[in-house]
Amino acid sequence: MRYKGLLLLWLLTDLAVFIGSYAAAYFLRVGWILSTDFPFKPYITVVAITAPLWLIVLITTRTFALTRSQSSVRNLAYIIYSSLVGTALFALGYYFLYGLFFSRMLLLYSLVISTVVIWIWHLLYSMFQRKMLRANPPVFPTLIVGVTRESRALITKLNKGSNPLKPVAILDGKGCKDAEIDGVPVRGKLNKLEDVLSEGVTHLIQCSDLEQSLNLLSACRQNKITYMLLPSVLGIVERDEKVESLEGQPVTMVGPKENALMWFFK
Amino acid sequence: MHAFILAGGFATRLWPLTEKRAKPLLPLAGIPLIEYLVRDIPEDVPVTISTNANFKEAFEDWANSLNRSNVEILIEDVKSDDQKLGALGATAQWISEAKINDDVLLLTGDNYCGFSFDAFLAAASPDTTLIAVHDIKDLELAKAFGTVLTKDNSSHVVGFEEKPKEPKTTLVNTGCSLLPKSVLPIVIDHAKEHPDNVGGVFEELLNRGKPIECFSFTEAWFDIGSFDAYIEATKELVGGRVIEEEGSSIEKTECNGSVVIGERSSVSDSELTDVVIFEDCVIEDCVLSNCVLDKGCKIRGIDLSGKMLREGTILP
Numbered sequence: 263m264r265y266k267g268l269l270l271l272w273l274l275t276d277l278a279v280f281i282g283s284y285a286a287a288y289f290l291r292v293g294w295i296l297s298t299d300f301p302f303k304p305y306i307t308v309v310a311i312t313a314p315l316w317l318i319v320l321i322t323t324r325t326f327a328l329t330r331s332q333s334s335v336r337n338l339a340y341i342i343y344s345s346l347v348g349t350a351l352f353a354l355g356y357y358f359l360y361g362l363f364f365s366r367m368l369l370l371y372s373l374v375i376s377t378v379v380i381w382i383w384h385l386l387y388s389m390f391q392r393k394m395l396r397a398n399p400p401v402f403p404t405l406i407v408g409v410t411r412e413s414r415a416l417i418t419k420l421n422k423g424s425n426p427l428k429p430v431a432i433l434d435g436k437g438c439k440d441a442e443i444d445g446v447p448v449r450g451k452l453n454k455l456e457d458v459l460s461e462g463v464t465h466l467i468q469c470s471d472l473e474q475s476l477n478l479l480s481a482c483r484q485n486k487i488t489y490m491l492l493p494s495v496l497g498i499v500e501r502d503e504k505v506e507s508l509e510g511q512p513v514t515m516v517g518p519k520e521n522a523l524m525w526f527f528k
Numbered sequence: 529m530h531a532f533i534l535a536g537g538f539a540t541r542l543w544p545l546t547e548k549r550a551k552p553l554l555p556l557a558g559i560p561l562i563e564y565l566v567r568d569i570p571e572d573v574p575v576t577i578s579t580n581a582n583f584k585e586a587f588e589d590w591a592n593s594l595n596r597s598n599v600e601i602l603i604e605d606v607k608s609d610d611q612k613l614g615a616l617g618a619t620a621q622w623i624s625e626a627k628i629n630d631d632v633l634l635l636t637g638d639n640y641c642g643f644s645f646d647a648f649l650a651a652a653s654p655d656t657t658l659i660a661v662h663d664i665k666d667l668e669l670a671k672a673f674g675t676v677l678t679k680d681n682s683s684h685v686v687g688f689e690e691k692p693k694e695p696k697t698t699l700v701n702t703g704c705s706l707l708p709k710s711v712l713p714i715v716i717d718h719a720k721e722h723p724d725n726v727g728g729v730f731e732e733l734l735n736r737g738k739p740i741e742c743f744s745f746t747e748a749w750f751d752i753g754s755f756d757a758y759i760e761a762t763k764e765l766v767g768g769r770v771i772e773e774e775g776s777s778i779e780k781t782e783c784n785g786s787v788v789i790g791e792r793s794s795v796s797d798s799e800l801t802d803v804v805i806f807e808d809c810v811i812e813d814c815v816l817s818n819c820v821l822d823k824g825c826k827i828r829g830i831d832l833s834g835k836m837l838r839e840g841t842i843l844p
Contacts, residue, residue, distance in 0.1 A: 437540070451540040456547060473835070477544045480841035 408470025617723030
């Protein structure tokens with residue numbers, strides 16, 4: 263409920279920020295005094311019509327996904343892409359409604375301002391949202407399975423970055439000497455799995471014990487828990503793996519290192 | 529004489545098969561592991577089985593299904609590994625609280641012993657501890673057990689080392705011993721300091737000059753502590769057959785090696801090699817090798833090798 267409320271607030275504020283940034287572009291380009299040659303009312307009406315369409319485009323880029331880092335370059339790219347589509351939709355919408363084209367500079371202002379302001383807003387809102395989602399009791403308590411160097415680093419990163427997925431317990435197939443890792447208690451071996459899952463865990467991240475993948479997945483399915491797997495469990499440590507599809511069959515792919523531009527084609 | 533079977537472990541290495549089931553109640557060729565022990569103990573010997581609160585009902589149900597009235601389930605009041613009394617601690621507590629003043633046949637519930645207890649008990653000498661030993665013929669493997677040194681290859685035990693780093697022998701303790709009533713105070717005393725070390729009590733007895741004899745056997749013996757051991761024990765007991773339990777069915781399926789199909793389970797259009805399927809499973813169009821499927825699994829169209837599937841797994 264807390265997550266849904268925060269998400270709804272984010273979507274609504276995004277609409278407001280989008281409309282606000284177009285209004286700012288108008289005032290910067292046309293002037294602070296409302297122009298009679300290029301009236302504000304039809305302009306802002308088209309912006310208001312365009313805004314939900316722009317938001318749908320932004321949603322389809324999974325910018326609001328729980329696992330998305332708003333500060334990542336990929337996320338910025340998606341925001342720029344959505345803003346471009348938003349500007350195009352606005353220009354088309356204005357033409358359809360009023361049969362007119364207008365200042366190209368205003369479109370450029372709108373594009374730049376909406377991109378920058380939306381990105382900054384997303385950075386701020388995600389910080390606020392993370393804080394709210396991690397507040398006790400956390401909305402997404404996460405179980406880490408497997409104590410490895412990589413899982414230790416992951417726990418530290420999740421905590422340091424205030425990720426919405428808050429590690430609350432650690433289990434290890436063979437047991438572990440540590441009582442806690444970065445403040446997260448090590449609860450024991452996998453025989454404690456049922457106990458831990460029954461405490462309301464929403465996510466499970468498998469970091470080792472490959473031979474138990476099927477059983478961990480089975481437990482997750484039965485308890486409606488989201489399962490995640492570190493690629494290193496499969497021996498993939500290159501950091502450039504991705505899930506692709508071969509004739510509809512999902513495959514995890516790690517390509518040889520080559521020209522970055524080939525990423526788009528291979 | 530009184531038999532005492534230790535069955536309180538949480539068997540974490542056999543997870544997920546032991547997630548909701550005590551290891552001694554794991555079916556081995558269709559029969560709970562502990563039943564092999566109990567049914568071989570002479571009828572007139574009372575049996576006490578020590579387990580923990582998690583498995584109370586399962587043990588009681590199983591005990592009720594036996595045609596034997598002198599089996600008692602003793603509950604160690606712990607819910608997790610951290611609170612356990614320890615194997616020797618539990619034994620000592622039972623001796624003290626039940627005021628046992630008799631010889632004790634001490635057994636570990638997760639072992640399968642192929643020899644007859646009649647033969648074992650017949651080998652006992654008065655006022656002498658007797659332990660059943662097996663030659664595992666591998667010094668590396670012996671590191672995981674209590675090793676037993678004998679005098680000039682006789683049955684007279686002169687040394688006992690629990691999990692030695694450098695084993696001197698491949699003769700190992702198999703979790704079956706007869707403790708004469710005269711040594712029970714030593715057991716209680718030793719348990720105060722070493723509640724988890726059953727093997728250590730034999731070292732202590734030797735240190736105190738108490739005689740120990742060994743009963744060496746060549747029949748099969750398995751310490752069911754891991755998935756591999758469980759599969760090996762199944763192969764030994766099933767012996768290349770297919771065991772179809774009540775209500776199970778197999779259609780258009782090739783079975784190789786040792787295969788057990790549990791009650792009400794069905795297998796069709798598949799290939800099985802050394803596979804144990806517990807009750808209420810449905811297997812369709814699968815190739816399974818060296819797998820154990822817990823009850824209620826439903827799998828279709830996949831190949832698996834060397835896997836244990838937890839209860840209720842549905843794939844895909």
